[in-house]
Amino acid sequence: MHFHQNGYVSADPRIEEAAGYGIDRSQDLPDEVDVLIVGSGPAGMIAAAQLSQYPEVNARMIEKRGSRLVIGQADGIQARSVETFQAFGFAEEIMREGYHITEMSFWNPDPENPEHIIRTGRPKDDEHGISEFPHLIVNQARVLDYFAQFAVQSPGRITPDYGIEFVDLAVDSGAADSPATDHPVSVTVRYTAGERAGEERIIRAGYVVGCDGARSKVRSSIGRTMTGDQANHAWGVMDVLANSDFPDIRTKCAISSKHGNILHIPREGGHLFRMYVDLGEVPEDDARQVRQTSIDEIIRRANAIIAPYSLDVKNVAWHSVYEVGHRLTDAFDDTDETDPGSSCPRVFITGDACHTHSAKAGQGMNVSMQDGFNIAWKLGQVVSGRSSTELLRTYSAERQVTAKNLIDFDKEWSTLMATPQEELPDKAYLEDFYVKTAEFPAGFMTEYTESMITTSSKHQDLADGFPIGRRFKSARVQRSCDANFIHLGHEARADGRWRMYVFADRAAPTSGEGDAGTARSKVEALASWLESDPASPLVAYRREGEDLDALIELSVVYQQEHKEFSFPDVPTVFRPHVGAFGLEYVEKIYAALPDEDIFAARGISRDGAVVVVRPDQYVSGIFPLEAHAEIGEFFAGVFAPVK
């Protein structure tokens, strides 16, 4: 953690100094806001947390519920989400309280006695070491708590505006990009709780982010509709405290028996578990009758499915019945995607508001959070004047495809989960599918295609372990100044900054400073250009008084061992002077580990490479060390000139 740069911090260093709109944040929802987030679920909450790092943006989040969520429905946390939590500073804490999925068991009818189930497989959850982060089960309410804490401890001090619901909105269509109409969205909201309950107000917003779930009113207000298959298979779901002689009651299981199927998910705390219990095909004329299935009936079916074992349910924390639907909107914003000349978007939808699917792959909350993370930093940059509004078009382009891929995957998985073993191509089909496809549900298959923020694959071969468009896969290095072992990617905070990782060529850093004319290595030449060339992104887009690393955090990784050089040998651009006292910051200078060389592990060229990573941790591009102009051009597409 980086603190004390403005003077001694005695209390929790996670609590940053308030700034901008965070200094005197109004209690009441103001009449005019830059960004209005509708709904405080996973997508809304991460967006608020991220925007709280842009205190110059007046962002608010309304929530129709009167207070904090008590029991959430989502609970599956893929490794990619834990990686995201790391950037928001709470991975360790949530790992400590969550259930860790280490193995998954598969149960099927005993060939000797088909009325009984037996365990037929028990693969590891992460058979191939996809991530250094675990696969967790944690109640959604706790995930929201952690994001809320990050938001209120961030400079913008955003807290949810509880007890206010979204009614409708209208966008002043002639308004795009005109400074005179910075807040062209008229949003009607209504108080649902407290003294003002029932009162309606009009709020003027610059942008609206709909995180208001499957029945999203923001979606309908912009005329988007969900399309997809009709629900046809029903599941009862229950979170219960129970005793059982089922040997895998604390292991994630796919259970297939003559009496139906169960997806069994142990939960945090040592006792609670969730069961998705197969309620069978829903007849077309069911008229939602299946939704009336009682908890007793769900428990009865569960007991029939797990025979010869049984459940003795002591307490039901939550239960519900749902039908699987796979539905998607054709775009995630309010632009006319058939008209490239249309206005830039003003309204966005995220999460269940634009894509729904089964709960079975444990994906919903995870994908929603990535939606929220994606749109939030883009809004942060645009509203604070760092980028043109064109950046906002990339949200729908990137996330709609991701959602479509998810739906395709989930259709296959949830269908398999509802198929009796004897109808599958072979007995281990489900288990094999689970192991083979693990990287997708772990959240690492998202790959953004070429755009203003993602380069072509022209220089991919300089670092093929960092696929362009995918999230930056961390590896360990050794910090030069203190010999600490550091997971490079874990140093990236969700602070809205871009990151440039400079992997050095073979030349060792040497004391004394070169300059562009007399540079003794490609790193020195790059450093000199970055520090002083008018085309350098560190020079061109910083505002008066901002630290060198305000917009882009630079890290350098040398091929030499850490004992072979010291920070004074390294070009000054990699050790910027920061904060109120202009203190030199030397913690971003690293050495490859002799036994765990990041250059080897990530296929980085020994001639060096520059890896550029966006604020939400996706690799934007890879460049040769000497491609100064190309780097400058890339950032010229991202950032707007200082006004």
Added chain:
Amino acid sequence: MHFHQNGYVSADPRIEEAAGYGIDRSQDLPDEVDVLIVGSGPAGMIAAAQLSQYPEVNARMIEKRGSRLVIGQADGIQARSVETFQAFGFAEEIMREGYHITEMSFWNPDPENPEHIIRTGRPKDDEHGISEFPHLIVNQARVLDYFAQFAVQSPGRITPDYGIEFVDLAVDSGAADSPATDHPVSVTVRYTAGERAGEERIIRAGYVVGCDGARSKVRSSIGRTMTGDQANHAWGVMDVLANSDFPDIRTKCAISSKHGNILHIPREGGHLFRMYVDLGEVPEDDARQVRQTSIDEIIRRANAIIAPYSLDVKNVAWHSVYEVGHRLTDAFDDTDETDPGSSCPRVFITGDACHTHSAKAGQGMNVSMQDGFNIAWKLGQVVSGRSSTELLRTYSAERQVTAKNLIDFDKEWSTLMATPQEELPDKAYLEDFYVKTAEFPAGFMTEYTESMITTSSKHQDLADGFPIGRRFKSARVQRSCDANFIHLGHEARADGRWRMYVFADRAAPTSGEGDAGTARSKVEALASWLESDPASPLVAYRREGEDLDALIELSVVYQQEHKEFSFPDVPTVFRPHVGAFGLEYVEKIYAALPDEDIFAARGISRDGAVVVVRPDQYVSGIFPLEAHAEIGEFFAGVFAPVK
């Protein structure tokens, strides 16, 4: 973490349900308390945190300061302390914000140019892998914050009573052990802040714990005095924000130059560091003149010592001058240690109140915390009627020896640190001493001798990797129910419970339950005895309505791999029914890891062993699996019969 056993917990599971005195804790300090802690430093705060786990004990902590500590002087956190933080639930969080010491550099005069220093060595801080926990530097104020949070989230809900100072006390000497005089200590306190400032009150206390520092009034009130050598060497100490070209400015260093010595300690946050700057011998007639040394003079000397490098100090967070003194009281309580028939102690002293030494080995806060941890669980057990008052005699017996060992070590270390390199036996003498003795300053050399809570070494050979009297050294195992990889020792919470680790013999657990007559293994026979024999500690000392694991947490570790058995195969005593719903708790059943076998790593007999660990994590005893009577007798010496 274990929660939900009394029903669904929606909010932070670290916040336990209030109980006993925690339910309606009085704002004002009451007239009568069971335990009065004087001072909220590291010893007092850990004692409060631990006693908050005994909500039936009315414990309060007074602090003359009006509010939270802002800047503490201590900062060195040895690995044993991080291990302790783990038990209090905040190791991960504090590790994230602390500075990690990975290496230590040694600088000495350059033989070519003795006016300049050069680096002569750079050993690893933990060369021999003593602990899985790191060596940290964190401001004491933050350590206190974390303990305070644990205390207020524990059932007893203890918070510091700020603004009240200790004046004096008197013990009603005829009172020992009589129920009529449960509160025989009259304590005079005075308000130092707020409306009542200046007011004195008499508080009746059962016990008083003096954690009031080197000038302890509690110590003087019981007539104890510090004895030891006189101070004779002065050091200036400063916490500063500075720029420097000294290459090891972010590495811990011992610097010895022609101009004196520096112990250099980088601090958390990336910029701050502490320097202990040698101010030389103090003449006998100095009359505390050295204490007047200015910060400018300390900085000037530091610059002279580190030449050819220099410091440009931008901000001074704190500075002081002190003279090294090594002083100790002959006992840590108010008993007459020459009279074995004397009353049991009523007043205890901890930390700097009974032992002072240099700050150089980074030991003070650590040893003080272990003092507080030690006395607190003992008071918890005695006041809640679980143990006889005899238990309290073990505090002084255990901790006075530990403090004496520390002082002996520190004398040697601090003398070496103040000795010019040319006067040492050889050039690498200091560095070699540092590497060779690392286990002591890491906090792992404390070894309690035989007492009512520590057995003889009779059965030590059954598990020689768990030395009796030393802290339980964790190793990894695999949890049976969910295949999670678990560091066995990290599961031990500072909840006041004892722990019994049953390492099984070769026999695998088999389904169906044996009993003492027909037990199919020594583990089954032990389990049966533990569960139902009147002499079993689980039977003899539990009160009506308490869970089986209320006083002693049982864990069992089998030699078989986790896939070879399931929890229903394991004797029922290892899967107790707990909480409001009587839910079976199966998380304390473990398997040895194939590649990292705890039996091999800790030298545990393949015939099994029982390892008993006290609430503060020290090994109390080791027993053969069949030594039922011996186990019963040991606990009969610890616990009092249920009244």
